[in-house]
Amino acid sequence: MRLKKLAAIGLAAIMAASTLTGCSGGDDSADGKKKIGVVQLVEHDALDSAYKGFKDGLEEAGYKDGDNIEIEYKNAQNEQSNCQTIAQQFVTDKCDLVLAIATPAAQAMANESKDIPILVTAVTDPADAKLVKSNEKPGTNVSGTSDLTPVAKQMNLLKELVPDAKKVAMLYCSAEANSKFQVDLAKKAAKKLGLDTVDATVSESSEIRQVVESLKGKVDAIYSPTDNMIAAGINTVSMVANEAKLPLIVGEEGMCQGGGLATYGINYYKLGKQTAAQAVKILKGEAEPKDMPIEYQENADLIINEDTAKELGITIPDNLKKEAKMVTTQKTAE
Template sequence: MKRKMLATIALSTALLLTAAGCGGAKEENAGSSSPTNTSTSESPAATNYSIGISQYAPHPSLDATKEGFLAALKDAGIVEGENLKIDDNNAQGESSNNLSIAQKFGSEKFDLVLGIATPSALALADNVKDKPVLFAAVTDPLDAQIVSDLDKPGGNITGASDSNPAAITQLMDFIAENFSTVKSVGVVINEGESNSVIMAKQAETALAAHDIKLVKAPVTNTSEVQQAAQSLVGRADAIYITLDNTVVSAVDAIIKVAADNKLPFFSSDRDTVEAGAFATVGFKYYDHGYQVGQMAVDILKNGKNPGDMKITIPDKLDLILNLKAAEAFGITVTDAMKEKVQDKENNIIQ
């Protein structure tokens, strides 16, 4: 009887131990399955991205474009150093460098590549065919033959133009209305940049409506900009520059010539006004880059096809004045000028 009781106890103990062992195994599996499930459900957040950036030249507008682009990615959870690797390249305004960067991007693996400025965008369009291509700071993607349709560019490329022809017309109208002594406007220009040629032509047409002539001072590289600006003294009553990468890279030389000779100096971008030009009709390049960054997010996270994404243009234009620069150029800023500025708090620079 005692033996039977002991046997029963032993059997019960074994069953309890077996049950405990099974329970422990089940709990361990549940614990290990939870991270696995979590990892699966959060896989999009854990995705690592790689982006190649080709910027044609260093200057404030293009730098701000890139800054805005990266900010949009960061706001969407794509952060450099965490889940984003950037291959950042600057061609320093050299065509050979620009081509080498594009060829490298075409042969390496990236989730997306970005071209900042027309030459960079064009080189990427020609050399990168197997991955999404975005562009920014391109004046006329149709004329540059980067795309053939603004509403549905097709293929693997899309982006944003930084030019609204209305901005040029409004700036030329502003000059005509407020500077009665200006009968000719000089433009320092690299005619090797198609974007510069297009904008200069638009300015010439707008000025002609007011019987004002456009006088060109051509350059081929940044070292010629100062001499070109000086050549306009006595030939032009004011100076204007387009979104010309070569010229903007040496804009300080133009500012000095204009100030020394009391010539009103107008530009095509806000950053150059902040640097010392008097006025423009424009927008913030940071916002322009941010818009392209949002397009990148749509491609990377939402699987959008670049070829189906409409090319955008700036639609929030405003007159921007630099009052300190006005003093340097001998300009009296009137109340009528200031009244043309919509956002006076941000676009009248003291």
């Protein structure tokens, strides 16, 4: 009987301790702080910048982590099962708001809760991902910002930088709905430019090198959208592609800094700030996700990697040089 009593006391202590962590404690913590959960699919420049922009945007609006809000950040390390576990934790902890960064993280969170306000960012098309009823009027507990890039403009850029290209490989992760959506747009744009396309898909990061190596001699260039798996492995992608003299047009600036040749990309830091402005409205009780349209970024920047252009022997046209932000290759841990 004594052992049972001790066990009961121990369990109670553990449960009590668990309420002091994460987003626990109901609508507000005892000290009145709002609790915000953040689930990010994987670490890479674009998603990291979106999160930084979100935090900075909140702070500029008077919501500082540790003062009047508590932010519990979790990275799923590119594992869908981790996204689900984190989402379940945020529901159990009764967060006041959750930010989900990237489509798989957003889908996991939306599947776990129909009540907690969820903002998404770095999601290409929330409606296509079944997160909202429509991007104009979500009608659910989900809203946020899209990272849809000017795909057609990116394909035009490929044709301008590699005018003799005839066949282009579409490099992406087959499990990412956001990537498939962009690739479909890229194929339509390529067809208008007289380019043939071939799919080059991966299902896990260990396949990247082999898939890119298999393209040598079969295509004239590679296109990769804002794909999280490819972005996280961009050093490997660019190393193999550049050695094979295959120009790589990418979806965003971080991938370009990782060795991709060029992109018309959005600014993920600004996108995070844009999402923070939505969060402020929700936290103040001024709006609900169901009535908040998905927001987009209007301007895209031309980014060109001068190291890669030199390695590939590509001359950048003067008109693009005047417009472009020129970057150099920055190796990051993968």
